[in-house]
Amino acid sequence: MNTQILTTPQGESYPIATGSGFLPEIGKMAAEQIKPCRVMIVTDSNVAPLYLDTVRKSFADAGFSVFTHPVPAGEESKSVAVLGELLEAFAEAKMTRTDFAAALGGGVIGDLTGFAAGCYLRGIRFAQIPTTLLAAVDASVGGKTAVNLAHGKNLAGLFHQPIGVYCDTDTLKTLHPHELEDGYAEAIKHGILDDPALFEIFEHGDPAGNIEEIIVRSVIYKSRIVMEDPNEKGVRKMLNLGHTPAHAIERLSDFEISHGHAVSMGIAMMTRAAARRNMLKIDEASRIINTLKRNNLPTECPYPAKEMAEIAAVDKKAAASDITVILPEKIGKCVMQKMPVAALESLFADGLEALS
Ligand code: NAD
Ligand code: GLY
Numbered sequence: 001m002n003t004q005i006l007t008t009p010q011g012e013s014y015p016i017a018t019g020s021g022f023l024p025e026i027g028k029m030a031a032e033q034i035k036p037c038r039v040m041i042v043t044d045s046n047v048a049p050l051y052l053d054t055v056r057k058s059f060a061d062a063g064f065s066v067f068t069h070p071v072p073a074g075e076e077s078k079s080v081a082v083l084g085e086l087l088e089a090f091a092e093a094k095m096t097r098t099d100f101a102a103a104l105g106g107g108v109i110g111d112l113t114g115f116a117a118g119c120y121l122r123g124i125r126f127a128q129i130p131t132t133l134l135a136a137v138d139a140s141v142g143g144k145t146a147v148n149l150a151h152g153k154n155l156a157g158l159f160h161q162p163i164g165v166y167c168d169t170d171t172l173k174t175l176h177p178h179e180l181e182d183g184y185a186e187a188i189k190h191g192i193l194d195d196p197a198l199f200e201i202f203e204h205g206d207p208a209g210n211i212e213e214i215i216v217r218s219v220i221y222k223s224r225i226v227m228e229d230p231n232e233k234g235v236r237k238m239l240n241l242g243h244t245p246a247h248a249i250e251r252l253s254d255f256e257i258s259h260g261h262a263v264s265m266g267i268a269m270m271t272r273a274a275a276r277r278n279m280l281k282i283d284e285a286s287r288i289i290n291t292l293k294r295n296n297l298p299t300e301c302p303y304p305a306k307e308m309a310e311i312a313a314v315d316k317k318a319a320a321s322d323i324t325v326i327l328p329e330k331i332g333k334c335v336m337q338k339m340p341v342a343a344l345e346s347l348f349a350d351g352l353e354a355l356s
Helices: 024-031 048-061 080-092 108-121 133-139 169-174 177-194 196-203 207-230 235-240 243-252 259-276 282-293 305-312 341-352
Strands: 002-007 015-021 040-042 065-071 100-105 123-131 146-147 152-159 165-166 322-330 333-341
Touching: 002 207, 015 177, 015 207, 024 048, 040 048, 040 080, 040 108, 040 165, 048 065, 048 100, 048 169, 065 080, 080 108, 080 146, 100 108, 100 235, 108 123, 108 133, 108 152, 108 259, 123 133, 133 169, 133 177, 133 207, 152 243, 152 322, 165 169, 169 207, 177 196, 177 207, 177 235, 177 259, 177 282, 177 333, 196 207, 196 282, 235 322, 235 333, 243 259, 243 341, 259 282, 259 322, 259 341, 282 322, 305 341, 322 341
Parallel strands: 015 165, 040 065, 040 100, 100 123, 123 165
Antiparallel strands: 002 015, 146 152, 322 333
16 A cells, blocks of 8 residues: 655645555544544445445444435536535534544545535544545545536635545446546646656556556645645646636536546647647647547547637636636646736637647
């Protein structure tokens, strides 16, 4: 098992454990961080039949009083309505400030549970038990929590760090290939931002045969960024590579296009835009696009630049009339560029043009 420790400047510190076969031990591992108490395990309707019994038993065996709250699978559960039901479930279970929640599932469950834990009684503790690759490489680490509003993705949320992240890679074996690819998109993002060797696993190697290395390399990079800037005042913005168009794409598709696939389209757009603006060499841009394609990820976006730019204008990354976007300079290095929101349409238009 690989364990990384993430410590924020505020002194919050937690283990991120990645390895095979420890799901039945998760209660015991959590008990090293938190005295046995009430735990509400939040999960979704796909994950519950696969892993809830094992996790419930593991917490019970470690001395916790276990409650469970399954929600429907899918992005629709990242809503104010489902959040409200979860908060009521905490109250119904008479959870107090010394109790805690466990998010068993993908990024949807992690974001929802973390947000509920962050605001119930002004904050109770929670753990992440990621069961998708996307959650393992990205969403479970760093304490970003949110639900969506009708006006946009992740518009209500807070920073709330977990007490631990426990990823049993055996759970990833039941993922549909589409969901594995979602995780590939975020890991390729980490490769483009900082880690050429990680990128090369996707460019020439065998990602499915190197899942643990992909998670660990991603966690090491993301933890380093979160430790420096937990509340996204500066360098953490880099992790949003491709996300400004991606959030607009998700919304325009009514969430039919999954987050990871939208991120892939967004990365491809920012890559082509950077090449067109002479910030990135054409051959590096081609490597990025071809690597996304090699991993079955989409690189063409079905929406016009204007529609995407209108939605991105209310994206939470927009500050007043400016927005920060991330553009690749080479594989392993990207730059932040602050630009007027009004300039987004032309950036997106460049991102939709073929490489030439
Ligand atoms: P998800 O949670 O919807 O999971 C994808 C699908 O896989 C669901 O149908 C789920 O039921 C199913 N599933 C989960 N684990 C499974 C398993 N082991 N076997 C079989 N099926 C399984 O989606 P996701 O891709 O994990 O996460 C996407 C969400 O994460 C988006 O809402 C995105 O905004 C958010 N996100 C958050 C952060 C962050 O830093 N907080 C980072 C990236 C993405
Ligand atoms: N997924 C981007 C972040 O955690 O900052």
